[in-house]
Amino acid sequence: MVDFQLTKSQGQVKEFIHQFAESVVRPMSLQADREHHIPDDFLLRLAQMQLAFSGEVPVEVGGDGGGAGEAKDKRGKSQKNRFAMIGAEELSWGDASIILSLPGPGLGGPPVQFMGTPEQKERFFGVFKDRSQLHFGAYGLTEPGAGSDVSGISTSCRKEGREWILSGRKCFITNGGKADWVVIFATVDRAQGRAGHRAFVVEKGTPGFTVGKIEEKMGLRASETAELVLDEVRVPEDNLLGGEVHYLGKEGFMGAMKTFDSSRPMVGILAVGIARAAYEYARDFVRENYLLARAIPRYAQLATTLADMKRNIDAGRLMCWRAAWMADEGIGNAKEASMAKAYAARMAMKVCADAVQILGAHGLEQHQFVEKWYRDIKVYDIFEGTAQIQRIVIAKRILREPPTF
Ligand SMILES: Cc1cc2nc3c(=O)[nH]c(=O)nc-3n(C[C@H](O)[C@H](O)[C@H](O)COP(=O)(O)OP(=O)(O)OC[C@H]3O[C@@H](n4cnc5c(N)ncnc54)[C@H](O)[C@@H]3O)c2cc1C
Missing domain, CATH: 1.20.140.10 (Butyryl-CoA Dehydrogenase, subunit A, domain 3)
Known part of the structure; x- marks a missing residue:
């Protein structure tokens, strides 16, 4: 039942990413920390070489399923998460911030994957097929008054015609300032607790959606952590993840x-x-x-x-x-x-x-x-x-x- 031996391909991934972390990532680590920034051309090179990506673009929408793609073990079971473990350990051995700074859907990916309709997955993951520029997704849950207790979020959403209107403030959002889109969690009615929650994809440039302060942190300084402000932001009903039917329970x-x-x-x-x-x-x-x-x-x-x-x-x-x-x-x-x-x-x-x-x-x-x-x-x-x-x-x-x- 238990096998601690890396397969040949797992061993190759470990070796390859370790070499890369040692020769490319570690040498830029201290400078990136001092400058609070990993240079865009460095990240772009990684994306174009298909070397590293943050989060997973599902295979069904033309992605590689998170680097390991469809890697299967002898029984035909996916090894995707095990491959991800092996690569991630080596990369963070090189630098603690880099994996959070890589282009890709990042933490914004899983809610689109778990809740999104096929059309939404196609739309929002589609942007990452373009490797000629840096593209980021982000995940906006935390608020000044709701961190651990996310049931207490106060960013509001209300429906008007075929649009939703969002107002509130999100904080500590990784890559929030540079993201093409952010999954924003909001509530139709705080009194309903979790049942009142809705998840929207809010796209960069939507009127009223702005970046507040960029945090100056003690650690992970090279990773951008942003405040996001939503001031009567109108998003099309098609941007509600999963559509209204998805929210009949605590979904x-x-x-x-x-x-x-x-x-x-x-x-x-x-x-x-x-x-x-x-x-x-x-x-x-x-x-x-x-x-x-x-x-x-x-x-x-x-x-x-x-x-x-x-x-x-x-x-x-x-x-x-x-x-x-x-x-x-x-x-x-x-x-x-x-x-x-x-x-x-x-x-x-x-x-x-x-x-x-x-x-x-x-x-x-x-x-x-x-x-x-x-x-x-x-x-x-x-x-x-x-x-x-x-x-x-x-x-x-x-x-x-x-x-x-
Ligand atoms: C670098 C960085 C990146 C981040 N990126 C993101 C992101 O991309 N998206 C996003 O949405 N958020 C992000 N966050 C926010 C992060 O998820 C929150 O900081 C975290 O959930 C804790 O919330 P809080 O900071 O509000 O602390 P609080 O919830 O206010 O907690 C303060 C203290 O009270 C303790 N505490 C709280 N509730 C209880 C309880 N019931 N019992 C016992 N102890 C309790 C906590 O453990 C903690 O020690 C990021 C944060 C950082 C620092």
Whole structure:
């Protein structure tokens, strides 16, 4: 049932992306962090070489299904999520921001995929077939008064004729400022809670839809995080994802949440990649500086810390792989996705802190990668559901589901 051996093609993907991360991504990482920006021509080259893309354009609308395409295992089951894990770990090993900055539908993709009609998928994913320019999608759920508790969103929507009118404010939206379109979650009536939610695709340039401030963050500085303002924005009824029939139950909210079942293991494995980068950096530092001093107590302490770092990274990776494998098998993975994300993010924070500690004062220098990874990793503990929220998801499931081993 369990096989930890990478297949030949998985091994090739790992090797190829690692080489790319080492020779191309890592060398631009510190500068991108300082300039809060990854140059467009760099991202365009990646898109044109079909090297890297953020999110998945489904095969049925002419995409490659997320890079691994239709890769299947011996039993004919999709390996898409497992391939994504392998590639993502290597890429984030190179830089913590890059995967969020790549062109593509990003987090905006899953709600279009899960809720959109065939025509909407064709329309909104269609833009990504053009690789001559940078195209981005984005996901607009968070508001100043509704982050973890998304049922409390106050961005309003009301129907007038064949249009919907949206008003409100979204914040911390990845690639929100440069996106061709953003999936905006709004409510017809706050009193209805989740049942009142609707998801719209709002296109760039729609009158009243503007970009507010771009956040200055502690970490992931090279990734754009934007505030979006909706002032009586009129969108055609065709931009309501799934059409009105989709919202007869709690579907609007479920669509928002389903996004996370696929993205949380991904966030977890990105954290694993950063942790591995920090661990390897610290390990090499110890090798170079303490190799001749094995007898001194300080070396013994450092060696034990390194052993713990390595052990915990491996545990985090296995949890992420399990959640990805379940997704490939079509098994519900909400609990395992939350477990992987909660564990990997906290584990990676500890590993990055330990790496700084091992380097001592050198670990605080801005030209040392560990200083950057220490700042970057905190974001992974917050977005896509904080550590506390993951625990609520896990607890609800273990109390409701029949006991397993
Ligand atoms: C870099 C970055 C990129 C982001 N990108 C996006 C994006 O693309 N799209 C998008 O919609 N959002 C995005 N976000 C927003 C992110 O999803 C939210 O920040 C996150 O959901 C937490 O919400 P909050 O910041 O409002 O914190 P709050 O919800 O206000 O939480 C504050 C604290 O209270 C705790 N807390 C809250 N509720 C409970 C509870 N019931 N029990 C125990 N503790 C609780 C939290 O764990 C946290 O520690 C991004 C955020 C960042 C930092």
